[in-house]
Amino acid sequence: MDAFFTADEIAFRDEVRAFIRENLPTDLAQKTRDGIHLAREDMARWNTILDKRGWAVHHWPTEYGGPGWTPIQRFIFEAECASADAPPLSVFGLYLVGPTIYTFGSSEQRARYLPGIRSGEAFWCQGYSEPDAGSDLAAVRTTARKVEGGWIIDGSKAWTSEGHFADLMICLARTNPNVKPQTGLSLFIVDMKAKGISLQPVITIDSGHSVNTTFMDSVFVPDDGLIGGVDKGWTYAKFLLSHERTNNAQVHRSRREFTRLKDLAAALPGSGGRRLIDEPAMCRRFTLVEANLVSLEVTVLRILADQTEGREPGPEASIVKIIGSELQQRITELAMEVLGEEGVKVEHEGDSLLAQEAQGWTKRHLFRRVVTIYAGSNEIQKTIIARSVLGM
Amino acid sequence: MRRSEQTRAEDTLLRDTSRRFLEDTYAWDEGRSRRADRADHWRFAAELGWFALGLPERLGGLEGDGNQLLSILEEAGRVLHDAPLLANVLLAPKALSAMNEAVAIPLAEKLAAGEIRFAYVPDGSVHLSRSTMRLEGRSGVALGAAEATHWLVAVGSRSVDGASLLLLPANDAVRRTDFRLIDGRSASTLHFEDLAIPDDAALARGETAFRLLEDLNDRAVIGGCAEAFGALEGGLGLTVDYLKQRTQFGAPLSSFQAVQHKMAESFCEIEQMRSLLLWGAVALDASPDERAQAASALKVFLGREGLTAASRCIQVSGGIGLTEDYRIGHVYKRLQTVAALFGSTEAHIARLGDLFIPSTPPA
Numbered sequence: 077m078d079a080f081f082t083a084d085e086i087a088f089r090d091e092v093r094a095f096i097r098e099n100l101p102t103d104l105a106q107k108t109r110d111g112i113h114l115a116r117e118d119m120a121r122w123n124t125i126l127d128k129r130g131w132a133v134h135h136w137p138t139e140y141g142g143p144g145w146t147p148i149q150r151f152i153f154e155a156e157c158a159s160a161d162a163p164p165l166s167v168f169g170l171y172l173v174g175p176t177i178y179t180f181g182s183s184e185q186r187a188r189y190l191p192g193i194r195s196g197e198a199f200w201c202q203g204y205s206e207p208d209a210g211s212d213l214a215a216v217r218t219t220a221r222k223v224e225g226g227w228i229i230d231g232s233k234a235w236t237s238e239g240h241f242a243d244l245m246i247c248l249a250r251t252n253p254n255v256k257p258q259t260g261l262s263l264f265i266v267d268m269k270a271k272g273i274s275l276q277p278v279i280t281i282d283s284g285h286s287v288n289t290t291f292m293d294s295v296f297v298p299d300d301g302l303i304g305g306v307d308k309g310w311t312y313a314k315f316l317l318s319h320e321r322t323n324n325a326q327v328h329r330s331r332r333e334f335t336r337l338k339d340l341a342a343a344l345p346g347s348g349g350r351r352l353i354d355e356p357a358m359c360r361r362f363t364l365v366e367a368n369l370v371s372l373e374v375t376v377l378r379i380l381a382d383q384t385e386g387r388e389p390g391p392e393a394s395i396v397k398i399i400g401s402e403l404q405q406r407i408t409e410l411a412m413e414v415l416g417e418e419g420v421k422v423e424h425e426g427d428s429l430l431a432q433e434a435q436g437w438t439k440r441h442l443f444r445r446v447v448t449i450y451a452g453s454n455e456i457q458k459t460i461i462a463r464s465v466l467g468m
Numbered sequence: 469m470r471r472s473e474q475t476r477a478e479d480t481l482l483r484d485t486s487r488r489f490l491e492d493t494y495a496w497d498e499g500r501s502r503r504a505d506r507a508d509h510w511r512f513a514a515e516l517g518w519f520a521l522g523l524p525e526r527l528g529g530l531e532g533d534g535n536q537l538l539s540i541l542e543e544a545g546r547v548l549h550d551a552p553l554l555a556n557v558l559l560a561p562k563a564l565s566a567m568n569e570a571v572a573i574p575l576a577e578k579l580a581a582g583e584i585r586f587a588y589v590p591d592g593s594v595h596l597s598r599s600t601m602r603l604e605g606r607s608g609v610a611l612g613a614a615e616a617t618h619w620l621v622a623v624g625s626r627s628v629d630g631a632s633l634l635l636l637p638a639n640d641a642v643r644r645t646d647f648r649l650i651d652g653r654s655a656s657t658l659h660f661e662d663l664a665i666p667d668d669a670a671l672a673r674g675e676t677a678f679r680l681l682e683d684l685n686d687r688a689v690i691g692g693c694a695e696a697f698g699a700l701e702g703g704l705g706l707t708v709d710y711l712k713q714r715t716q717f718g719a720p721l722s723s724f725q726a727v728q729h730k731m732a733e734s735f736c737e738i739e740q741m742r743s744l745l746l747w748g749a750v751a752l753d754a755s756p757d758e759r760a761q762a763a764s765a766l767k768v769f770l771g772r773e774g775l776t777a778a779s780r781c782i783q784v785s786g787g788i789g790l791t792e793d794y795r796i797g798h799v800y801k802r803l804q805t806v807a808a809l810f811g812s813t814e815a816h817i818a819r820l821g822d823l824f825i826p827s828t829p830p831a
């Protein structure tokens with residue numbers, strides 16, 4: 077897609093590519109290829125490497141350590157990282173907490189929390205959802221009660237991804253039960269080692285452990301743990317959702333996975349002495365996915381180009397979560413067809429290419445059912461398009 | 469011929485008894501401790517007549533029809549049964565029917581009594597040398613091979629000349645790799661490394677074997693799809709019940725039209741699958757072409773619409789649908805597993821295509 081980029085952007089891409097080639101440890105790339113839930117140390121190592129070059133918080137403003145890139149440059153950077161199998165950076169600190177704190181937090185909070193996210197030393201988790209507050213997030217029941225010097229938080233949070241190794245949680249809690257649900261919520265910074273916090277692992281469909289249920293029993297949060305104003309939590313949370321528009325599309329991950337899958341299908345034998353990918357049915361399925369992937373890439377670039385050139389993105393910004401998540405699922409569905417019987421085995425025998433690749437793909441495929449559910453389920457996204465874009 | 473599942477009284481009885489038995493002894497639970505009493509369970513299943521049902525009267529069997537046989541597998545699928553019923557309910561009786569009676573009768577008796585267990589060992593790259601009677605190569609994924617006493621081994625299934633069907637006693641001299649499948653069942657690959665086999669192990673060879681192997685594989689497909697169908701139908705019921713209970717935005721999820729439509733779509737797919745299964749049930753004993761068509765149509769439908777229906781159930785369940793402790797994910801994995809076994813979806817599309825649009829020789 078070079079035609080879409082300026083000469084400067086191409087030069088920038090080459091610079092990024094060279095840096096990654098020299099600095100990404102091969103074992104980290106291997107782990108990223110193999111696994112779906114990376115360990116904290118692995119994410120932190122890459123974060124630190126990027127931070128030394130000033131690239132860790134690549135979409136933050138320069139005053140908080142960002143490199144001052146345009147949205148298009150960020151796209152290029154992320155594409156290069158993905159295609160080199162660099163570990164994904166922890167999404168909560170980078171995309172959620174950082175922007176929340178530099179936009180709404182106090183200067184003390186900025187000074188205290190942003191450097192840790194940038195360097196990769198501090199890990200965060202997101203405590204928004206609850207057992208009874210999923211799509212209907214405003215139904216949050218966890219309460220924060222004002223006491224001398226701080227707040228007492230009680231309740232439980234569902235689906236805390238990475239909670240078992242996070243240092244801190246950004247927690248949505250009810251501070252005012254007497255107003256309409258959206259207006260009585262506030263955002264808090266909670267130390268995961270605080271007294272009264274306990275976690276229960278939740279094992280997911282891929283047999284992995286990445287999420288937890290977090291119980292908070294009279295957890296004390298000092299006054300400086302409140303972000304921004306009391307009862308403003310909902311406004312802040314919504315602001316961020318509209319601020320970050322393209323990350324959910326996971327376009328770079330899809331491109332990288334699709335390339336890997338294509339390589340796999342080209343290396344595997346098909347029938348009649350052909351490569352698997354040369355079988356007409358396979359070839360057709362790959363080609364159809366490619367057509368959708370390219371259209372996602374261009375859609376994302378369109379949004380970023382608007383942002384780069386100082387325009388507010390158009391309504392297409394609301395479609396990328398839906399089309400991006402569906403495409404992610406299509407890619408692993410195709411993978412299951414490529415893997416055949418090997419794809420439904422839990423244990424694999426030998427060191428053939430197929431045996432090596434199968435487990436990662438199968439786990440990815442199973443866990444991938446989540447992408448149409450979390451980050452605002454696709455049904456909810458469609459309602460938003462119908463209402464706010466189409467005016468229905 | 470049966471053209472509706474609105475069944476005869478004795479079929480309803482069979483289905484109800486099976487369902488009750490399975491729910492009492494094998495209901496799915498999150499602890500998955502239900503494997504505890506397996507030997508007993510197998511014996512009870514035999515007492516219910518499950519393994520005699522597919523055997524002809526001349527082998528002491530009950531000579532049940534396809535609908536009855538599939539209803540057992542369907543019910544087993546509903547509770548996500550993980551023992552190798554398919555081979556023993558649907559495949560072994562067929563293989564025994566094709567054997568010399570003197571050998572078949574005692575085996576049939578033991579099968580019916582639950583004293584022996586068969587495993588179907590699909591072909592991978594297995595080759596039998598006719599002159600030396602030595603077996604070489606690797607099998608496909610064989611469900612329940614580790615627990616079986618007898619293996620029905622498909623050999624050289626790709627050509628009429630190379631085809632044989634072997635009956636081998638389960639044998640430690642054969643290298644076996646055991647593994648679990650993502651749906652919790654255990655399976656194995658058998659590695660035949662220049663294994664000498666007795667002459668009488670071959671139940672059939674050549675043309676006869678080729679046809680028998682196709683028959684067995686179609687049976688495996690149809691029976692596997694019946695198990696998957698039971699799982700899926702149970703999954704839809706579970707999901708609809710959940711949607712009626714789960715409240716978001718002050719209303720049950722079941723009241724949202726987007727969610728209703730998703731379940732209605734899954735229902736359309738499930739009912740079509742039921743139709744194809746009815747055809748599959750009668751096609752078990754129909755002409756080879758019709759049986760092949762029914763099997764491949766079912767397999768294609770399962771691999772596409774069936775999987776879509778199951779993934780929709782996960783979708784509307786939300787986060788809970790992603791957890792290991794909740795059943796719907798296991799339903800999805802069962803379907804995914806059946807979709808991959810006994811020929812991939814694409815392979816069955818190609819096969820159905822060949823039957824539907826036979827290629828004409830160039831003029």
Ligand SMILES: Cc1cc2nc3c(=O)[nH]c(=O)nc-3n(C[C@H](O)[C@H](O)[C@H](O)COP(=O)(O)OP(=O)(O)OC[C@H]3O[C@@H](n4cnc5c(N)ncnc54)[C@H](O)[C@@H]3O)c2cc1C
Nearest residue numbers: 202204205210211235237453455724726783784785786787
């Ligand atoms: C693996 C995983 C990781 C997660 N990580 C985090 C995390 O780190 N932090 C966090 O806070 N949350 C996290 N979540 C929670 C996630 O955001 C929620 O699962 C999501 O918001 C959906 O909520 P729910 O699961 O309660 O589903 P429900 O809200 O119960 O929805 C179930 C289904 O009903 C549909 N539905 C609901 N309402 C409507 C409607 N009005 N119209 C049409 N359809 C509707 C939904 O689209 C969905 O398909 C995670 C979830 C998972 C599964």
